[in-house]
Amino acid sequence: MAFTSESPLSHEFYFNKKHPIKTFYHFFDREQKNLFLAALFFIIKHSPVWAMPVVTANIINALSDAVTNPALRDGATHRIIINLIIITILAVQNIPNQSLFIYFLAKAVRQIEGSLRLSLVRKLQQLSLAFHDRTHSGAIQSKILRDVESIRNLIMVGLNNLLPAVVTFIFAFTMTLIKEPWISLLFLLSIPLAVMLIKVFRERMKSTNAVLRQDMERMNEQLAEMIEMLPVTKAHGLENTELGRLEKQFSIIQVNGLKLDVISALFGAINWVGFQLLQILCLAVTIPFVLQGRIGIGEVVLFQGLYGSVLNAVSSILNIYPDLERGLEAINSIGDVLTDEEIEENEGKEIVERVQGDIEFKQVYFSYPATKDHAIEDFSLSIKSGQSVAFVGPSGSGKSTLMQLILGLRRPQQGRILLDGKDLSTLDMRTFRSFVSVVPQSVILFSGSIRENITYGLRGFTEAQVIEPARMANALEFIQKLPQGFDTPIGEYGGKLSGGQRQRIAIARALIRNPSILILDEATSALDVESERQIQIAIEQSMVGRTTLIVAHRLSTIRNADTIVVLDRGSISEIGSYRELILQNGAFNRLVSLQEMGIARD
Numbered sequence: 001m002a003f004t005s006e007s008p009l010s011h012e013f014y015f016n017k018k019h020p021i022k023t024f025y026h027f028f029d030r031e032q033k034n035l036f037l038a039a040l041f042f043i044i045k046h047s048p049v050w051a052m053p054v055v056t057a058n059i060i061n062a063l064s065d066a067v068t069n070p071a072l073r074d075g076a077t078h079r080i081i082i083n084l085i086i087i088t089i090l091a092v093q094n095i096p097n098q099s100l101f102i103y104f105l106a107k108a109v110r111q112i113e114g115s116l117r118l119s120l121v122r123k124l125q126q127l128s129l130a131f132h133d134r135t136h137s138g139a140i141q142s143k144i145l146r147d148v149e150s151i152r153n154l155i156m157v158g159l160n161n162l163l164p165a166v167v168t169f170i171f172a173f174t175m176t177l178i179k180e181p182w183i184s185l186l187f188l189l190s191i192p193l194a195v196m197l198i199k200v201f202r203e204r205m206k207s208t209n210a211v212l213r214q215d216m217e218r219m220n221e222q223l224a225e226m227i228e229m230l231p232v233t234k235a236h237g238l239e240n241t242e243l244g245r246l247e248k249q250f251s252i253i254q255v256n257g258l259k260l261d262v263i264s265a266l267f268g269a270i271n272w273v274g275f276q277l278l279q280i281l282c283l284a285v286t287i288p289f290v291l292q293g294r295i296g297i298g299e300v301v302l303f304q305g306l307y308g309s310v311l312n313a314v315s316s317i318l319n320i321y322p323d324l325e326r327g328l329e330a331i332n333s334i335g336d337v338l339t340d341e342e343i344e345e346n347e348g349k350e351i352v353e354r355v356q357g358d359i360e361f362k363q364v365y366f367s368y369p370a371t372k373d374h375a376i377e378d379f380s381l382s383i384k385s386g387q388s389v390a391f392v393g394p395s396g397s398g399k400s401t402l403m404q405l406i407l408g409l410r411r412p413q414q415g416r417i418l419l420d421g422k423d424l425s426t427l428d429m430r431t432f433r434s435f436v437s438v439v440p441q442s443v444i445l446f447s448g449s450i451r452e453n454i455t456y457g458l459r460g461f462t463e464a465q466v467i468e469p470a471r472m473a474n475a476l477e478f479i480q481k482l483p484q485g486f487d488t489p490i491g492e493y494g495g496k497l498s499g500g501q502r503q504r505i506a507i508a509r510a511l512i513r514n515p516s517i518l519i520l521d522e523a524t525s526a527l528d529v530e531s532e533r534q535i536q537i538a539i540e541q542s543m544v545g546r547t548t549l550i551v552a553h554r555l556s557t558i559r560n561a562d563t564i565v566v567l568d569r570g571s572i573s574e575i576g577s578y579r580e581l582i583l584q585n586g587a588f589n590r591l592v593s594l595q596e597m598g599i600a601r602d
Contacts, residue, residue, distance in 0.1 A: 023331050027155070031108035035159075038104035042163055045097030048090040049164075050171045053305025055083045060301055105159055113152045120144050120334060126343040129409050130369060138221030143337060146216060147330035154327025161316040172306040180289065180303070205267070205322060208260045209329045215253045222249055264322040282307040344408070349428040355435035355516035356420045357385035357547030359406060364415035366401060366570075375401045376412070376570040383563075385420075388548040390558035392591065393567035399551045401570070403519055406549065407433060437510035441522035441551075443502040445494035450479055451486040453494070454508045461512070469511035475504035507539075518543065521551040555592050564588065 028035055059080050066076035120143065124132075226233070226242050233242050286300045360383070366376040376398050383389050391399045404410045405417060408429035417424045419432065445453050454470065455461055466486060470476040478501055482488040494502045510518065520539065536557055539548075552558045559578045566574035566581070566588045574586050581588040 023335070024154070024328070027112050027151075028108070031111060034104045034108035034111075038101050038108065038159070039163060041097045041101040041104065043167060045094045045101055046164055046167070048087060048094060049309065050168065051087055051090055053302050053309070054175070055087045056305060057302035058083045105156070109152055109155045109159075112155065113148055116148045116151065116334065117144055120148070120337055123338050123340070123343075127337075127340060128342050128344055129404065131340060131342045134369070136217075136221040136224070138219075138224035139217040140337070141224070142217045142220040143334050146220075147213075147333045150326050150330035151334075154323055154330075157320050157323045158327075161320045165312075165316045168309050168312070172310045176303060176306055180294070204263055205260070205325045206329070208256065208263060209325045212253070212256045212260055213326075213329050213333060215249070215256055219246075219249050219253060222246055260322075267322070278307075344429060346428045346430055350422070350426055351428050352419075352431040352435065355432065357383075357516050358418075358420045359383040359517075359547065360418040360421075362416045362418065364405065364412045364417060366405060366410060366412045374570050376405065378571060379415070381565065381572065381575075383547060383549075385547055386545055387562045388543050388550065388560070389563045389565060390550040390552050390561040391565050391567060392552055392555060392558070392588065393573075396569075397567035398570040399567060400521065402567075403438075403521060403549065403551060406517075406519070407436065407438070435516040436519065437513045437515035437517075438519045439503075439506050439510045439521065443494065443499075443506045445490060445497075445502055445505060447489070447492050449484075449487045449489055450482075450505060453490065453505055454486075454512055456509060458512065465512060469508040470504075472511055473504045473507035475501070475508050478504075516546055518546055518548045519551075520548065522553055555588075555595055566591075 062076040062079040062083075066073040124140065222245065226246065229242070233239060283300075283304060286303050361379050361381045364376055364379040365374055367374045379398075379402070381389075391402060393399060401410065405412060408424050408427075411425065419427065424432075446456075451466060454466055467476060470479055470486075479486060479488075488496075490496050490505075494505065497505070540560060550558055550561060558564060561578065564574075564576060564578055564581055565572055566586070568587065574581055574584070574588050576584075582592060583589075
């Protein structure tokens with residue numbers, strides 16, 4: 001599965017859930033240049049680590065020669081000075097080359113991190129509402145933030161430890177093989193020990209990491225719910241109930257996290273002890289070689305240093321294994337999103353360049369997953385361009401589902417929906433939606449200014465084009481009274497505005513687009529009577545020449561609708577004008593009577 005974009009963070013990601021290691025490898029496809037430069041500067045900057053055992057051995061041998069044979073003292077002194085100069089130069093060069101190594105490594109890793117997050121966000125925009133219905137927003141946030149961070153840590157830790165380990169092993173093994181082949185065989189014993197440790201701990205770490213990741217996703221879900229429910233929680237004095245619910249989840253994470261920490265600690269301890277024993281074995285093996293005169297005292301130090309480097313290299317690889325398992329689990333986690341095939345397909349479909357506004361439902365059926373009953377059942381309706389059609393009915397009657405079907409956010413299981421005579425399933429819905437404006441019941445605003453919220457997604461607008469829809473939405477008066485007018489920040493979710501003010505901003509956002517189809521989903525529900533009356537006049541003016549679909553709870557607001565459709569369990573129970581339906585002793589008449597009784601009681 002590949003994803004492309006024209007963004008600077010564009011990256012094609014290969015995902016293989018059965019073999020996440022392959023996925024990890026393919027992350028670096030487009031960063032080969034930066035990684036090559038990082039590896040080059042690493043080899044240069046890390047050279048003192050490899051040179052130190054050789055320099056130490058040379059100095060010890062020179063001192064030994066000078067002590068045993070005074071005639072060799074001048075030559076030995078010269079050798080010692082040369083070796084000290086070499087190791088000093090190698091040590092000092094570490095400063096610039098370490099900086100260059102980290103620069104190119106971080107550049108590659110940050111590019112991958114940004115590309116992963118961008119790919120996740122892009123895919124989330126493509127995925128259908130059915131995916132979002134079954135996936136909690138807290139879990140999605142965990143994938144974008146925590147899982148991508150785990151992958152970034154894996155790459156950084158892996159390259160900071162794996163690259164030194166591999167190069168060090170090759171260098172040390174080659175040096176030993178050249179000087180004393182028999183001792184080099186001892187180096188190879190570290191490999192089966194490492195493999196054995198990984199096999200023993202792999203499944204336990206893998207399963208524990210998977211459980212902990214799922215626990216973290218559930219915690220994020222509950223935290224998101226807690227924040228959303230905070231007004232209700234405080235209003236009903238349920239703070240302790242929420243605390244108890246989250247405390248339980250925190251305890252689960254604590255237990256499973258502790259279990260993973262203990263497994264990782266045991267893994268590290270066995271790793272350390274095993275390699276210390278191998279280090280002692282290496283020292284014991286070199287003693288007979290010294291006694292036989294095959295190697296000098298300096299070579300004992302050299303082999304101990306080289307073998308210590310090899311063991312440290314293998315130990316480093318093993319120490320990053322817990323991070324590797326966490327990273328691979330995170331790769332599988334984001335792969336759940338990036339490889340999900342439940343997306344809205346628009347490629348190759350007809351581009352919508354103009355919308356007249358004719359809409360026709362032909363025997364449409366729709367049901368939600370895991371439900372037996374149809375949300376929309378055998379629904380047929382013809383809406384002519386320029387008509388205003390209101391949909392009323394009790395909660396769960398299918399009003400909002402119909403709006404989602406018209407927008408193509410959901411697809412009917414049976415039947416067809418036609419736009420200007422063309423089946424919606426054959427059209428590029430992204431281009432169609434540019435001709436539609438929606439005012440939802442639950443107003444969605446983002447942190448920013450009033451101007452940015454009204455003009456969301458638009459470019460090249462004039463000041464007059466911003467002022468006019470604000471005036472029509474009865475928002476201009478309160479906006480002009482604010483300290484910065486249209487440039488006033490509204491806070492997170494528009495928290496600095498009242499409910500009615502937020503609703504009017506949403507209406508202005510819809511009107512500025514001059515849509516061919518206008519969908520009003522309880523658009524006046526948060527307004528006082530006076531504001532509602534003024535906005536109703538503005539809405540009626542804006543409906544001229546465009547198809548308008550109204551989901552209404554306040555039945556008084558749809559008196560002038562051309563057609564009113566009364567829904568019951570996804571089907572049409574009554575249809576007609578306000579005057580026609582009020583004269584019938586049917587469902588609409590009863591709804592109006594009940595509402596008038598409620599108003600009278602108020």
